[in-house]
Amino acid sequence: MVSRVIPVSPFDLVIFGGTGDLAQRKILPGLFRRFVAGQIPTESRIIGAARADMDDAGYRDLIRAAIEEHAGKHSADKDAVEDFLRHLSYVPVDAMGEGGWKELQELLVDDEERVRAFYFSVGPNLFGPLAEQLRSHGLAQRESRIVVEKPFGHDLETARALNEELAQHFYEDQIYRIDHYLGKETVQNLMAVRFGNMLFEPLWNAQYIDHIQITVAETVGVGGRGSYYDNSGAMRDMVQNHLMQLLCLIAMEPPARFEADAVRDEKLKVIRALDPVDPDQIVRGQYTSDGTCASYREDAENPASKTESYIALKCFISNWRWANTPFYLRTGKRLSGRASEIAIVFKETPHSIFGIDSGRHRNVLSIRLQPNEGMTLGVTIKEPGPGGMRLVDVPLDMTFADALGEQAEDVTDAYERLIMDVIRGNQTLFMRGDEVEAAWAWTDPLIEGWERRGDNPKPYDAGSAGPDDAAFLINRDGRRWRSIKG
Template identity: 85%
Template sequence: MPHTTGVRPEMVSRVIPVDPFDLVIFGGTGDLARRKILPGLFRRFRSGQMPEGAHVIGAARSDMDDAAYRDMVREAIGEHGGSEAKDSKALEHFLEHVRYVAVDARGNTGWDALKEVLREDEGLVRAFYFSVGPGLFAELAEGLRRHGLADAETRIVVEKPFGHDLESARALNEELARHFHETQIYRIDHYLGKETVQNLMAVRFGNMLFEPLWNSQYVDHIQITVAETVGVGGRGSYYDKSGAMRDMVQNHLMQLLCLIAMEPPARFEPDAVRDEKLKVIRALDPVDPDSIVRGQYTSDGTVNSYREDAENPLSKTESFIALKTYISNWRWANTPFYLRTGKRLSARASEIAVVFKDAPHSIFGIDAGRHSNVLSIRLQPNEGMTLGVTIKEPGPGGMRLVDVPLDMTFADALGPEAEEVPDAYERLIMDVIRGNQTLFMRGDEVEAAWAWTDPLIEGWQRRGDSPKPYDAGSSGPDDAAFLINRDGRRWRGVRQ
């Protein structure tokens, strides 16, 4: 029975504890650990899902003892743990499970001390979270093997970026494969841990209502938008070597595209799901240059321009990208997929919109106008789904049609339970402990995504294209609107 100090009884009844584990966080003093990993683990502990037999070990180069690290963890949870961080009794109990070891990933210092902290108990899950730059992945993997810290059951978690291009992704996969089997490698993309993304699979494959219509015969087009109001900020030097295509499209948007377009897997099992996602990536058409729009935000007088944030006055890196692509298979032939993402836009929003075709014939006449059903899947903010349907506008005066939403905002539909939905990182870390790879990317997926992405990047670099300027706080460059408007369609949301 899990420890329940500070845990509401109604929550414990809904939570299934994972097996006892030792989780080592390399980069345990870094920004990701402070903002996401450690607060997420505390919330899982408080919910009753993280068992008494679990240990969390921070590992980094900084020289500190357990007490100093616990002080840092306490501060991080207080800042990023939400209202649950006020439960001081649960927090202090959680900190009893936290240790720290100073380890030099590029040398031999600290590895023996780490080995002493790790337990050898039978049935204990051992996992290592590489919350560090990708340049250290191979060295950490080799260090774990060289110092006898890993066996056939050990799991490693690696953060993006998974390479900078196809060549580097292959090299990274080969380095990791020298020390760990693919079933031990968890490539984490936090978008796949979002509740709405998983509900997308439930809606598609759990309801007869949608699946017969989920094809080019009935779907006019699909839009995927991930818009941010923030700029690149302190990530300027990294982002300027990456850009929106590498930072967002190649991974986050690609994964959303796969889930919306893939065929039904035979079973809801890791490789069955990932096999179908891989087929989608391999069926993606090349993108014509005139179907790509790149942009770069300029200052509106209140915030820096991209070039100021990146400290590169001549930068040609895109902070915005919009493109149109097709999937060459029977289900989606000739159905356009519009992808768009950018920084310093007018609204923060992540949405997948499935826009169905108009009725083949309107019996209501030209005055009724055009009306399309749209299934909107919102990832943020206000996670949920909305299905737009056409009804008669109430009142006399003839048959006037109006579109209304059938809304399933999780917070409204599920009440207090929706507030307890785990953060994406919480869910994914618990899946690592369970040994469930369904929501993690496989090595061949990553390589296939780069194989599609690389020619697009090489194309605009070869042509010397510069991104189009757009005002901070706008909807992006005007050319992005033209990209979709010329097809007789328009973007949803994120308008000026």
């Protein structure tokens, strides 16, 4: 099964930071794949904008190499690559000054009905200045859209300031705050499973679900991001945005329609219903060297750092659907495996007719975001063979790669889908300003609490499952973390 292609109208897309890492790894290879799929009209224009002094030919050479490295099997079609590159132009632009803006104006099609999208693939300190430049140079029309990458502020105060700054130049329905996790096929399948199947929705509540685990584990360290990460930490870098969004999709009430504001209204209700988290329900960790890699403090070049590279916490949502159901969240660097998983752990049957020897069994719906995107539902059956009623848990597996075979590569990448949604004007999978502020309003007191107490993160060995205290956090409730072995 190949993704169904829905054509879009001709558009102009300007990528600020068009020579940067994200543009080369994700944005432009993704656009090339959409071009091959027939989704980008021939009249469309893609314009790279950055500080580097480069002409169109030099930019096309740069992106040709990026496509060959990152676009997968389609990059072997050299004719398609060259056809795509003909849509590309480049303008050296000074985000803080006047250089390049007149040239950019001249490149863009002067049509008020035409979609203009401006992707801010730059540091957040440039979001406001770029928005102001677009407005002052007459490039911000009603059909214009801006795409901004995280971080959306460093705390509630800066998030509010950023929202207010962008709102001076663009309406909320023109601002697309992108979180690539929401573009993943499995995340959207989560909504399809919940709201498209009578099988699950009646069971999706505290009466039948024992607890939920959300895990985003990485094997890499902070590496070249050390200086940024040391001012951020796992809470700001991952929990406040990625994990919060996954939590919202798991916990939200069914929206009236699958439309942007209807979905985001329900997500906002979840964030506002989150209880404050007690300090003893939070475990912060920091990786140490295992002899083959540097420690966090070495990577961050800060020998006295108290920044967490790992965090686990237990939280509750105060509403009727989820009363007293714990949500366990964890994320970290330099762990034993690379895995992003949501696990819905159902309660045991109220009474086992098979006796104590049959063991304890629970159904678990595992939603894997990476690697090997897919879903697995654990079901209890009788173990084959004679010798009595022995029970065993087996998976009903829907791994995309297994189900689709060679066509699995045609499952649309998160960035591809989200960029096309920007062009269509569909904000369903993007965060709204009040969502971002509500997430910071919940997160800030937790961060302020451990900073005020002077808490130190717990050390853990690189390549392990995290600090021992994180295991105790869930084990004392009679539960266990799921394996993160990659």
